[in-house]
Amino acid sequence: MSTILSQLPHPVSLRWTEEGLQLLDQRRLPLETSYITCRSPQVVRDAIVTLAVRGAPAIGIAAAYGLYLGIRHLPDTDTDGFWQTLQRTAADLRSARPTAVNLVWALDRVLLRAETDRNLPLSQLKTHILEEAQAIQQEDAALCRQIGENFLPLLHDGMGILTHCNAGGLATAAYGTALAPLYLAKEKGWNIHVYADETRPVLQGSRLTAYELQQAGIDVTLICDNMAGHMMQQGKIQAVIVGTDRVAANGDVANKIGTYSLAVLAKAHHIPFYIAAPTPSIDRNTPTGDDIPIEERDAAEITHGWNTATAPPGVNVYNPAFDVTPANLITAIVTEYGVIKPPYLEAIAALPTFKR
Numbered sequence: 001m002s003t004i005l006s007q008l009p010h011p012v013s014l015r016w017t018e019e020g021l022q023l024l025d026q027r028r029l030p031l032e033t034s035y036i037t038c039r040s041p042q043v044v045r046d047a048i049v050t051l052a053v054r055g056a057p058a059i060g061i062a063a064a065y066g067l068y069l070g071i072r073h074l075p076d077t078d079t080d081g082f083w084q085t086l087q088r089t090a091a092d093l094r095s096a097r098p099t100a101v102n103l104v105w106a107l108d109r110v111l112l113r114a115e116t117d118r119n120l121p122l123s124q125l126k127t128h129i130l131e132e133a134q135a136i137q138q139e140d141a142a143l144c145r146q147i148g149e150n151f152l153p154l155l156h157d158g159m160g161i162l163t164h165c166n167a168g169g170l171a172t173a174a175y176g177t178a179l180a181p182l183y184l185a186k187e188k189g190w191n192i193h194v195y196a197d198e199t200r201p202v203l204q205g206s207r208l209t210a211y212e213l214q215q216a217g218i219d220v221t222l223i224c225d226n227m228a229g230h231m232m233q234q235g236k237i238q239a240v241i242v243g244t245d246r247v248a249a250n251g252d253v254a255n256k257i258g259t260y261s262l263a264v265l266a267k268a269h270h271i272p273f274y275i276a277a278p279t280p281s282i283d284r285n286t287p288t289g290d291d292i293p294i295e296e297r298d299a300a301e302i303t304h305g306w307n308t309a310t311a312p313p314g315v316n317v318y319n320p321a322f323d324v325t326p327a328n329l330i331t332a333i334v335t336e337y338g339v340i341k342p343p344y345l346e347a348i349a350a351l352p353t354f355k356r
C-alpha cells in the first residue's frame, strides 16, 4: 500500500501537537481557517457533536486522540484510576454520533492496544495509546490514497462526476475517500468535471467539497441537491461517487441524507453509482441497512440555517442526517483492498480481516 502523503492545498483537518489535538473548525469554512485546540476528551466530543470535525474517518481519528487526552495527565501510580478513566472516556466519546462506525472502530482499536500492553508501566502505556492514535491517522491517509488508485480503472479523462456531502481530505487524514480519485486524476493530468451537491441542510457540499476542490484547481461546479436529476438527464454525469458512514455486511450503505435519492436517479439514468469505503467503515457486525442507527439532528439546522429563520415558528421538522442506499443500487464499492461487486455479502465476508 502506498504511504506517500502529498500536500493538498487545503488546510489539514486534524493535527497533533504537544498542546493537544488541533481540529480545523469546519463550521467556519469556507470563510475562515481556524483551529480548535482540544486539551480534554470533552472538547473533542463537543467538536464531534457540533460538526467542527465531521466525516466518518476524521471522527474516528479525533476520538482516538480524545481517548489519549483523557488519560495523559493521570498519575502514573494509580492503575485502577487509569483503567476506569479510560473506559469511561471511551464510553463518552462513543456516544457522540451514532452512524459512523469509524468512531467505535477507532476507540476499540485503541482500547485493544491498551489491553494488549496492560502489563507495561502506565507511563509507557500512555505513550502507546498516543502512538496508536497517530498510527490510525497515518494509515487513514495511506488507505485513502489507495482507494483513489483503485478507482482510476473505473474512470476516464473528460468525464463528469457527481458527489454528495464531503468525503474529501477534510473528512479524513488526507485525500478523502470519494474525492481521492479526483485528486489522483488531477495528478495524471485528466480533466474531470465534478458536480458537487450543495447537501442540505448543513451544506457540506458547498462549504467543504466545492472549497477543497477549488483550492486544488479541480474543475468543480456547485449545484443544489434538487438539480441532480436534471444534470443526469442532460447527460452531464457519467458516474456518481460518494463516501459512507457505515457499510452493512450485506452491502447496504449509510451515507449523508440524499444519497439514496441519488442512487435511485443514477439507476434510472443507467449511470454507475460507486461507494468509496475504507474497511474501517465496513461493519460486518451490522447485518443490513435496517440495523444501522440513523442520527437525527436538531430541527434548527433546517429552520435556522446560518441564523436566518427560513420556516414558520413551531412547524414540525424531521431531520435525519443519513439515509441507507440498498446494495442492489450500488454498482461497486471501492476499498483500499480493491473493487468489490455484487453479491456483496460474499465479497465483504471475503475482505481481509482488519483490526476491529
Ligand SMILES: CSC[C@@H](O)[C@@H](O)C(=O)COP(=O)(O)O
Residues within 6 Å of the ligand: 054, 055, 056, 057, 100, 164, 165, 166, 167, 168, 171, 172, 176, 177, 178, 204, 242, 243, 244, 245, 255, 256, 257, 321
Ligand atoms: C469520508 S467521509 C464519509 C461520510 O462520513 C460522508 O460522506 C458524510 O456523510 C459525512 O457526514 P457528516 O454529517 O458531515 O459527518
